[in-house]
Amino acid sequence: MSQITIGKIFDLTVKKYPNKEALYDVRKNVRYTYAQWSERVNRLANALLNEGIKKGDRVSTFMFNTEELGTAFFACAKIGAIFNPINFRLTSEEVAYILSDAAPKVVIFEKALESVITSIANRFEQTSFWFIDEEKPPYAVSFHEKLASAPTEDVHIEVNENDVYAFIYTSGTTGRPKGVMHIHRSMVDQSILCIAAQKLETEDVGLVTAPMFHCAELHCAFLPRVHVGAKNVILHQFNPKVILSLIEKEKVTKFFAAPTMWNMLLQEDFSQYNTKSLKLGLYGAAPMAPSLVTKLHDQFGIRLVQAYGMTEMGPAITFLSEHDQLRKAGSAGQAALNHEIRVVRTKEDGPSDPDDIMPIGETGEIIVKGPSMMIGYYNREEATEKAMYKGWYHSGDIGYMDEEGYLYVNDRVDDMIISGGENIYPREVEDVLHAHEGVLDVAVVGQPDDRWGETVTAFVVKKDPNLTEQQLDEYCKNSNSLANYKRPRKYIFCEVLPRNASGKIQKFVLRKQLQELLK
Numbered sequence: 001m002s003q004i005t006i007g008k009i010f011d012l013t014v015k016k017y018p019n020k021e022a023l024y025d026v027r028k029n030v031r032y033t034y035a036q037w038s039e040r041v042n043r044l045a046n047a048l049l050n051e052g053i054k055k056g057d058r059v060s061t062f063m064f065n066t067e068e069l070g071t072a073f074f075a076c077a078k079i080g081a082i083f084n085p086i087n088f089r090l091t092s093e094e095v096a097y098i099l100s101d102a103a104p105k106v107v108i109f110e111k112a113l114e115s116v117i118t119s120i121a122n123r124f125e126q127t128s129f130w131f132i133d134e135e136k137p138p139y140a141v142s143f144h145e146k147l148a149s150a151p152t153e154d155v156h157i158e159v160n161e162n163d164v165y166a167f168i169y170t171s172g173t174t175g176r177p178k179g180v181m182h183i184h185r186s187m188v189d190q191s192i193l194c195i196a197a198q199k200l201e202t203e204d205v206g207l208v209t210a211p212m213f214h215c216a217e218l219h220c221a222f223l224p225r226v227h228v229g230a231k232n233v234i235l236h237q238f239n240p241k242v243i244l245s246l247i248e249k250e251k252v253t254k255f256f257a258a259p260t261m262w263n264m265l266l267q268e269d270f271s272q273y274n275t276k277s278l279k280l281g282l283y284g285a286a287p288m289a290p291s292l293v294t295k296l297h298d299q300f301g302i303r304l305v306q307a308y309g310m311t312e313m314g315p316a317i318t319f320l321s322e323h324d325q326l327r328k329a330g331s332a333g334q335a336a337l338n339h340e341i342r343v344v345r346t347k348e349d350g351p352s353d354p355d356d357i358m359p360i361g362e363t364g365e366i367i368v369k370g371p372s373m374m375i376g377y378y379n380r381e382e383a384t385e386k387a388m389y390k391g392w393y394h395s396g397d398i399g400y401m402d403e404e405g406y407l408y409v410n411d412r413v414d415d416m417i418i419s420g421g422e423n424i425y426p427r428e429v430e431d432v433l434h435a436h437e438g439v440l441d442v443a444v445v446g447q448p449d450d451r452w453g454e455t456v457t458a459f460v461v462k463k464d465p466n467l468t469e470q471q472l473d474e475y476c477k478n479s480n481s482l483a484n485y486k487r488p489r490k491y492i493f494c495e496v497l498p499r500n501a502s503g504k505i506q507k508f509v510l511r512k513q514l515q516e517l518l519k
Contacts, residue, residue, distance in 0.1 A: 003161045005184040007078035009191070009227050011154075014038040017202065017229040024250065025067035027236040034229070037071070039152040044075035047150035051106060051128060055080030055157060058104035058167065062086045062095065062113055064236050065212045068132045068143060070222065072108055077184070080159040083166040084179075085213035088112075089422070092119040093480045098177055099124055101379065102167050106130055108143060119480075161185035167378050168215055170311040170423070179378035180311045187219055189371040190314040193337040194224040197305055197319045198254060198282055204230040205277070207246060207255035209238050210421070215315045216284050220307055221256040240264045244273040251277040258285040258421025259292060260452050266295055278302050280322075284309070285421035286453045287409075290329040308332035308409065312393055314372030317341060318407050331406040332399070339370035342392070343401050351389035363400045363410055367392040415507050417446035417454050424486045426507075429456060432482045436475050438464035443497050443505045447490060447514055458488040459510050461497060469493075492517070 018035035025031075032040065048059065059081045063069045069085065076083040084102050086095060095116055099107065104127060109117050111133035121129055121139045131140040165187060167179035194200075206225040210217040212234075225232050233250050235242060238261060246252060257265075262283060278300050284307040293304060303322035309315035318341065320333030335341045343364040345356040358364035369392050376384035387394055399409040417424040426444035433442040441461035446454035460472065469491040476487045498509040 003159065003184075004188050005077060005159050005161050005163075006165055006187060006223070007074060007159060007184075009188065009223070010038070010041065010074045010077070013226055013229045020202075020229060021231050022226070023067060023070065023232045023234060025234045026242070026246065027066065027234075030067065032067070040067075040071050040147065041074045041078065042152050042154055043147040043150045044071050045078045045155045046153070047146040048075060048081060048106065049079060049155065049157075050150060051146075053079065053081050053105055055159070055163070056082060058082045058084050058102045060084040060086055060099065060102060060104040060107045061213070062088060062107060062109040062117065063132070063213075064088050064110065064112060065208050065234050066110065066132065066236065067234055068108060068110075069212050070232070070234065073218070073222075074226075077165060078155055078159070079157045080163055082164055085166075085168065085218070087169070087213050087483075088211065089483045089485055090116075091480050091483050092116045094177070094483065096120045096123060098169050098179075099127065101177070102169075102179060108132060109140075111135075159184065161188070164375070168311055178380050178383060180374045181376055181378050182314060182372075182374055186314060186372045186374075187223065189338070190219050190316065191224045191227045193339075193372075194220045194307075194316060195228055196337060197307070197316070197321075198224070198280055200224055200228045200230060200254070202229040204228070204253045205251055206230055206232050207243065207250075207252045208232055208234045209243055210256050210258065210261070215311050216307070216309075216421075217256055219314055220284075220316055221282065238264075240268050244268055244270070244275060247278055248274045253277055254280045254282070256282040256284070258453070259283055259288045260286075260420050262288070262296060263292060263451065266292075266299060270299060275300055280305065282307060284316075286418055287330050287332070288325070290326055293325045293329070306333055308407070310393075310395055310397075312374045312387065312395075313339075313368060313370065314374075316372075317368045317370060320406075324406075328406050330408060331402070332409050333407065334405055335368075335407075336370065339368060339372075341366065341368045341401075341407060343367075343399060343407075346398070351386055351394050354390050354392045358400070360403050361400055363398055366395045366397045366399045366407065366409065368395065369393070415445065417444075417456055419446070419449075419454050419456065419485060420452045422485055424456060426456075429458065429476075429482065429486055429488060432476060432479050433458060433460065433472065433488075436467075436472065438462060438467035438471070441497050443507060443510055444488065445507050445510050445514060447518070455489040456486060457490040457492065457514060459492050459494055459497060459513075461495065462493060467493075 022034040022037045129140040130143040132143040165184045169177040306320035307316040309317040318333040344352045352365045429444045440463040447457040449455045498506040
């Protein structure tokens with residue numbers, strides 16, 4: 001029986017389109033055909049084997065968007081190593097936790113993030129750190145020297161489609177990340193449904209502008225484009241002006257971005273750019289306001305498709321098609337190919353029962369079943385059992401179905417905040433603020449924001465009456481345990497936090513108070 005793995009997808013595309021341009025790394029101004037890229041993938045695969053990496057060993061990447069990250073993605077897949085892309089926005093302590101949990105044998109990183117790795121590298125004596133830029137730090141080795149000394153011959157490691165392909169970490173309700181385990185076959189299926197949703201073709205040129213460490217870009221955009229033999233243009237970091245110039249220069253046809261990123265593009269002067277090549281925009285992380293849909297269509301003349309999902313599901317579980325953007329504004333869309341979605345009655349004393357389905361229009365917990373579901377959380381048996389109760393992934397998201405089978409998401413898992421397309425769990429921020437000696441009590445909620453979707457707001461009960469907003473802001477800026485994008489942008493001091501009879505903070509009361517303050 002043929003094994004369709006991520007590595008096999010890559011090899012089949014290389015065989016079909018060896019001389020077609022595969023990618024362009026904007027930062028390095030380097031272009032590769034599929035045949036040339038295949039040589040680099042094989043070199044890295046052999047270099048990792050020479051390092052002693054065996055099937056099932058972890059290889060972490062800590063980079064912005066780079067060709068090297070994409071090359072590592074496929075090299076790991078071909079030798080059966082488990083790929084672990086780490087969020088470049090995390091602090092040193094957050095990265096250290098993931099490295100301790102995943103225990104990678106190799107970490108590939110870049111100059112822009114060197115200070116983070118330098119501060120923790122001495123804790124990981126069994127890990128080899130590979131540096132992709134010039135002037136490597138003393139504890140690291142040169143990525144490119146490793147490649148240069150490795151052969152370009154194809155590797156022949158038996159990789160099964162049911163083997164774990166990646167650990168992709170997502171924050172849990174406790175604030176500690178959990179490693180989501182995906183197998184090869186599941187992400188092949190995810191790629192296929194994303195190809196269908198975007199009508200991807202070999203002639204397409206896709207722009208990689210959302211973070212590649214995130215499964216939305218990696219699995220819904222980057223991999224599907226390679227799957228069909230399209231071209232990837234890799235932009236190191238999001239920059240609206242550069243994006244518009246690349247659309248013109250590279251004739252970009254399709255790309256993925258969060259609504260806040262699309263909105264930033266609309267703030268630019270379009271008279272300088274020719275963007276007629278752009279055909280379709282994929283978006284996710286939040287619904288798009290009808291006014292923004294209209295503006296994007298007027299400016300670009302593009303079709304829009306929304307994806308809704310979560311890391312545990314690969315991520316996409318629904319799509320809102322181009323035809324439904326205005327008709328079903330606010331909806332997350334309909335179930336993706338081969339996925340089944342239910343809205344079930346929530347329970348306080350355990351997981352929701354998959355058979356206790358809510359009537360049309362009534363809210364409950366969103367649960368899903370499909371071929372792209374994770375096999376579990378790494379080293380988290382109890383959390384896995386709860387999340388995958390009776391074979392369904394229990395999202396913790398609250399929503400409802402309409403009479404046409406369109407899903408609407410009302411609230412998010414555990415009061416999660418989505419800012420600029422990034423998930424922020426209040427508990428992480430609360431734990432940092434609780435450690436401040438001047439804070440007695442704290443609760444964090446999301447504040448609606450036109451640019452970012454939401455920003456973080458902290459309600460604080462003072463222990464020190466002289467405590468100021470500026471002191472707390474400096475404290476968070478200097479914390480090694482809180483990434484900058486998670487930092488509160490507003491502090492509200494109060495006498496007491498509202499709690500229910502069991503002592504749990506009533507965040508819906510705080511959100512209502514925040515709405516009143518913003519009027």
